[in-house]
Amino acid sequence: MKTAVKPPGSDTARPTDGARPAHRLPFWVNQQLGLLVLIVVLAAVFGTLRPAFFNERLVLFPLLRDVSTLTVVALAQMVVLSIGHMNLAVGRMAAFGAFFAGFGYDRLGLPLVLGLVLCLVAGAAVGALTGWIIARTGVNSFVVTLAMDFALLGLVPLLYSACTENAAFTTRPAGLAELRSSSLADICLGPVCGSPAVPQVAQFTVLALAGLAFLYYRTRTGRELLLTGANPAAAELSGIPTGRRVVLAHALSGTLAALAGFMAAVGTGTFRASIGDDFMLPSFLGAVLGGTLLTGGAVSVVGALLGTTLVGVIRKGLDLLGVGLESLNIYLGCVLLLALSADRVRTVVSYRKVVRST
Amino acid sequence: MSDVLLECDSIVKVFPGVRALDGVGLTMTAGSVHALLGENGAGKSTLIKVITGVHTPDDGRLLRRGEEIHLRSPLDATRAGIGVVHQERNLIPGFSVAENITLQNPPSRRGLVDRDAMTAPAERCLAELGLDLDPHRPVRELSVAQQQLVEIAKALYTESQVLLLDEPTASLSPQEAEHLFDVVRRLKERGTCVVFVSHKLEEVFAICDTVTVLRDGRSVLESAPLSDYVQDDVVTLMVGRQHSVTDMTPRTVDPTARPALSLSGLNTAAGHRDVSLDIRPGEIVGLYGLVGAGRSELVKAVLGLDRVTGGEIRVDGEPARIRSPREALHTYGIGYLTENRKEEGVFLEQPIVRNITVTVWKKLARFLGDISSRAEKDVAQDLVDRLGIRVSGLAQNAGELSGGNQQKVSLAKWLAAETRLLVVDEPTVGVDVRTKHAFHELIWELARGGLPILLISSDLTEMITLADRVLVMADHRIRGEVPNDHDYDNMSGQIIRIIHDRAHPAAAASNGTP
Amino acid sequence: MTTLRNQGAAALPALRRFSRSTTMTLLCVVVAGYVGLGIASSGSFLEGPSVRTFLQYLATPVLIGLAQMVALCVGQLNLAVGALGGFSACLMGVLMADHGVPAGPAIVIGVAAATLIGLLTGIFIVATQINGFIVTLGTMTILLGAQYRLSGTRTIDGYSDTLRDLGRSAPLNIPLVFLTALATAALLAAFMYRTVAGRRLLAAGGNPVAARLSGISTDRQIVLAHTVSGLLVGIAAAVATASLPGVNRSVGGDWLLPSFAAPIIGGVALTGGSVAVLGTVLAAFVMRLIDSARAQFSLDPSWVNFLIGVVVLGTVVGGRIHQTRIERKITAPGGTSSAQPRGAARPAAALPSTKGAR
Structure with missing residues (x-):
């Protein structure tokens, strides 16, 4: 034990533990930077092959609207991953929240903002219930959120059929249509207007990103979440x-x-039970590609944005190249596995280096 | 009989940050019982894992009857006639006793498990240990001691030429241990070489012929006849002269001061009965006992992790009801340096700065819980300097540090919180000799500064070096108290006598199950 | 968590153990539920045609539950169950309908493909040491794409009538597909309880370190578990192809959640090492009973998912409470804990073990 060396890239004695925090790697293998470069390169390639890729209104606007939504989904997953848990019910919680927003607009005649608040409160309540069950019983989060997913999968359609005739709320409060279709181009400071590519719903994403970044990088609570994930007993x-x-x-x-x-x-203009059906996969894709560990204790808020953007760009680009929807998933799955394998190779290499130098 | 079965020749094994074995030699002769001794962290378990093919050595040779062999897996070792009982529990909880015993080589016909053929050899192995157990019972239903014996039966099943026993008696009663020793003697007569690892030197001197002592990853005594040595010589070799009982700057305790922590007649759900103790400012109270005596469990109950069913806890004279470690820390100022560093002490994959400041975030937090990273770094840097923690930077992960430095990080968080009472549980397990000494001085200085300290340790030398008085715990009760006169022979005699006075009747009572 | 094991060894203790097991509870629930439904339907539920429909739709849940169980018993999660099933079902359909392959070879190719994909998944997990959850998430994405590419938006139904007849045939009102599922379950049970390979699999799941020290390669067991899981999914796909009116891209879409629900209700721990073939089969029965009851009382189909969610949650929470009570009973009397070794289970029990699935 006398030669206790401390090389910069060492790992613990558990080389079998999947991914690892990125901050110990030299900057050129930094995961976020890698993602950013990949996104820029891919966008350039797609743009060269199909100049329509940079069409602001027809391509970039819907792309960014999807990315905005899915980034928030990835963040929802990232938050539970940070304590080493999972949330398989993200999609259904989204549907549950959306029901309450629709209910508020349709039945209570709430204005836009109050409906959103009601929606968020409902989501928080169902999430807190899930968390409470996990904390009290100590049952694996995977199982509890799985059961929650089942329960909401049944409950949400029941709620819709109890409150509506055609299983959807279509009442749109003032401002909703604008929120749906307006972009930064509609906001002008004097003669300077924003880009028509950036949708206005992105404001929610930016708020969520900023809030979580503050939480995890600045505050006591964020640090405590991370340490709870890293080692609950300690x-x-x-x-x-x-x-x-x-x-x-x-x-x-x-x-x-x-x-x-x-x-x-x-985005769709209606509040229905099928919202969030396809959220689970992107939630993990975005968070994990962005560098959040499944084992807890490390998050990357920006990574979630970058991971989701990468997926969105690949999807859109391949679509424009005429690859066809059916094959998109094949490529996305390959990207996920390749990205993680590359990270794994780095871990093994640095582990070997440390052992040799001891 | 000087028939060498297996020989280790300058074995080296390196883990990230640690040279666990640094040129160790070991000669195992047929028909002998070989004691492998050393303090915690000296490398015994690592050596055993190298011999049994769990780890591949980074350098050095393994010779079987003079021929070099390469063990790539535990299976290779079994085939080479090397059997082992590891320190960790290595049973499959859902399998039956018989199936666990025959796990390495299950009797089978055309790929089908032959359960009937499993029972007979299992029963034979169990009978050899004098154990009356139903071989069909699932292992998860057995007591810890029974599981330990099943593991030994498992090692007997492979009929090895070399059998390594790593702390086989840690959870056995004296009778069960005696049975085991009979088996060991019988195996020896049959020409087996048994390598015996134990902390209990009495056992070692009762059954062993030769001895190897490891210290700090090296063999300081290699395959010497045990009869040439007495217990004290071996202890001296194990601990090294420089850190046998050391004298420190004198320190006085005011015996009339109000106790910082006082337990009276405490009963807990973990099984403690009528535990009373007082810790005064500036005093180091030692809580000595064998593994499993219930020392850490007592502290955990006091911290609110287990139920206290009776008695009273007073902190600074006021009755206290502590419901969680959080309350213990923030309301009562009690810090607990856990024995289980890797699982409960440090956050291995987190930066050092977070590891140290975790206890003071509450104090550092400003509006909206915002913590200035400068304030955080200042706190951490100050402690890193004070404790002399060797780091490359505060952002380094704690898992990259050596054992001793990790332990210092673990202590630093309690010093950062400026606790008014510190419980120190096995502080120097797995810590190298120099750091160990530094640690002792550190604890001593903390007490000199007026901090009351409860020291839990199985290391008698450490106890006698540091404690003002030693409480002896066995079977979840305090069995006696010895004021420390810092004289090793006198103290160890008294303490061992207290433990032994009651170990026999209790063991007879609690182990009637098999 | 008492799973069925050791039958026939020592009859009495084994019987006593069985009487307290999850399997026994489930058996009671199934019998009571069945009788209850029979009474509620004034006997029509117990008649031939009803029994036939009941069992016809039970085959697939049983098989996919078992497929998930095999993965769970080495501590792995297989998210690709549904996608793999859908892919191989479409593969069989396409082979028969578009390429004129006879039914027999087509089924064999489909099942072999599923097994091979399972094998490759296992090898990938072992080779890269990436968390199995993420890897199967990746393979799930890829397979969803592949399934879509095979089938597109059409429904493939122009295949062998013999196969359809087999799928619909029901001697003595017991459908052939259900018998297939039962036979598979029996074979799997024999494999798990009787063969050396099956025991190795369980040993590796129960205590990986001990298994490794006893010369069992845990890596090989992970590969084996995924292979067997793939094989079972392949059989499930064959059953689905035979009994469904046609295969399309939605086959397998709703398999994932039930595949987890069955083993979890059946008493299989997510941490590995436990196996409950009978329990899983019975849990599938229970879920089917809920569905039948729903139909009997003509309730909204959404009730089924909601109830299954509640049952899953109730099972795990109830199981955990039961376990804590047992632990407390063991540790309560002072004398017995004298032989506790260092760190034996105690700290873990005292602290909330909230770590997510690995």
Whole structure:
């Protein structure tokens, strides 16, 4: 033990543990930077092959609207991943939240903002309930959120059929249509107008990103969430209220999921039970590609945005190249596996280096 | 009989950050019982894992009857006639006793498990240990001691020429241990070489012929006849002269001061009965006991992790009801340096700065819980400097540090919180000799500064070096108290006597199950 | 978590153990539910045609539940169950309808393809050491794309009538497909309880370190588990192809959640090492009973998912409470805990174990 060296890239004695935090890697293999470069290169390639790729209104606007929504979905997953949990029910929580927004507009005649608030509160409540069950019983989050997914999968359509005739709310409060179709081009500071490519719903995404970045990088609560994920036993002994942090993480996840549900509903213009059906896959894709660990203890807020953007760009680009919807998933799956394999190779290489130098 | 079955020749094994074995030699002769001794972290378990094919050595040779062999897997080792009982539990909880015993080589016909053929050899192995167990019972239903014995039966099943026993008696009663020793003697007569690892030197001197002592990853005594040594010589070799009981700057305790922590007649759900103790400012109270005596469990109950069913806890004279470690820290100022560093102490994959400041975020937090990273770094840097933690930077992950430095990080978080009472649980397990000494001085200085400290340790030398008085715990009760006169022989005699006085009747009572 | 094991070894203790097991509870629930439904339908539910329909739609849930169970018993999750099933069902359909392959070879090719994909998934997980959850998420994405590419938007129904007849035939009102599922379950049980390979699989799941020390390669067991899982999904796909009116891209879309629900209700731990073939089969029965009851009382189909969610949650939470009570009973008397070794299970029990699935 006397030659206790501390090489910069060393790992613990568990080389079998999947991904690892990115901050110890030299900057040129930094995951976020890699993603950014990949996105720029791919966008350039697609743009060269199909100049229509840069059409602001027809291509970039819908692309960014999807990316905005799915980034929030990825963030919802990232928050629970940060404590080493999973949320399989993101999609259904989104549907649950969206129901309440629709209910508020249709039945209570709420204005736009209040409906959104109701939606977020509903999401937070169902998330907190999930978190509370997990914290109290200690049952694996995978199972609990799976059961929650089932329950909401049944409950949401029941709620819709109880409150509506045709299983959807179509009442649109003032401002919703504008929110759906307007972009930064509609906001002008004197003669300077924004880009028509950036949709206005992106404001929610930006708010969520900023809020989470502040939470994780600046505050006590964020740090406590991360440490709860890194080692719950040590966190408890260090005076962190791990039970409350678990509830908080799930409540946040529910809130973000509900926000994503609201954004998706704004995108389509109707509030229906099928919102969020296809959220689970992008939620993991975005978070994991962005560098968030499944084991907890490390998150990347910007990574979630970049990961989702990469997926969106690939999807759109391949679509424009005429690859056809059916094959898109094949490529996306390959990208996910390749990206993670590359990360794995780096881990093994650096582990070997450390052992050799000891 | 000087028939060498297996020989290790300058084995080196490196883990990231640690040279666990640094040129160790070991000669195993037929028909002998070989003691492998050393303190925690000296490399015994690593050596055993190298011999049994779990780890491949980075350098050095393994010779079987003079021929070099390469063990790539535990299966290779079994085939080479090397059997082992590891320190960790290595049973499949859902399988039956018989199936666990025959796991390495299950009797089968055309790929089908032959359960009937499994029972007979299992029963034979169990009978050899004098164990009356139904071979069909699932292992998860057995007590810890029974599981330990099943593991030994499992090692007997392979009929190895070399059998390594790593702390086989840690959870056995004296009778069960005696049975095991009979088996060991029988195996020896049959020409097997048994390598015996134990902390209990009495056992070692009762059954072993030769001895190898490891210290700090090297063999300081290699395959020497045990009869040439007495216990004290071996202890001296194990700990190294420089850190046998050391004298420190004198320190006085005011015996009339109000106790910082006082337990009276405490009963807990974990099984403690009528535990009373007082810790005064500036005092180091030692809580000594064998593994499983219930020392850490007592602290966890006090911290609110287990239910306290009776008695009273007073902090600074006021009755206290502590419901969680958080309350213990923030309301009562009690810090607990856990024995289980990797699982409960440090966050291995997190930066050092977070590891240290986790206890003070509450104090550092400003509006909206915002924490200035400068304030955070200042706190951490100050402690890193004070404790002399060797780091490359505060952003380094704690898992990259050596054991001793990790332990310092673990301590630093309690010093950062400026706790008014510190419980230190096995502080120097797996810590190298120099850091160990530094740690002792650190604890001593903290007490000199007026901090009350409860020291839990199985290391008698450490206890006698540091403690003002030693409480002896066995079977979840305090069995006696010895004021420390810093004289090793006298103290160890008294403490061992307290433990032994009651170990026999209790063991007889609690182990009537098999 | 007492799973069925050791039958026939020591009859009495084994019987006692069985009487307290999840399987026994499930058996009671199935019998009570069946009788209850029979009474509620004034006997028509117990008549031939009803039994036939009941069992006809039970085959697939049983098979996919078992496929998931095999993965769970080595501590792996297989998210690709549905996608793999859908892919191989479409593969069989396309082979028969478009390429004129006879039914027999087509089924064999389909099942072999599923097995091979399972094998490759396992090898990939072991080779890269990436979390199985993410890898199967990736393969799921790829397979969804592949399935879509095979079938497009059409429904393939122009295949062998013999196969359809086999799929619909029901000697003595017991459908052939259900018998296939039962036979598969029996074979799987024999494999798990009786063969050396099956025991190795369980040993690796129960205590990976111990298994490795006993010369069992945990890597090989992971590969084996995914292969067997793939094989079972292949059989499920064959059953689906035979009994459905046609295959399209939606086959397998709703398999994922039930595949988890059955083993979890059946008493299989997510951490690995436990197996409950009978329990999984019975859990599938329970879920089918819920569906039948729903039809009997002509309720909204959404009730089924909601109830399954509640049942899953109830099972795991109830199981956890039961376990804690047992643990408390063991540790309560002072004397018995004297032989506790260092760190034996105690800290884990005292602290909330909220770590997510690995």
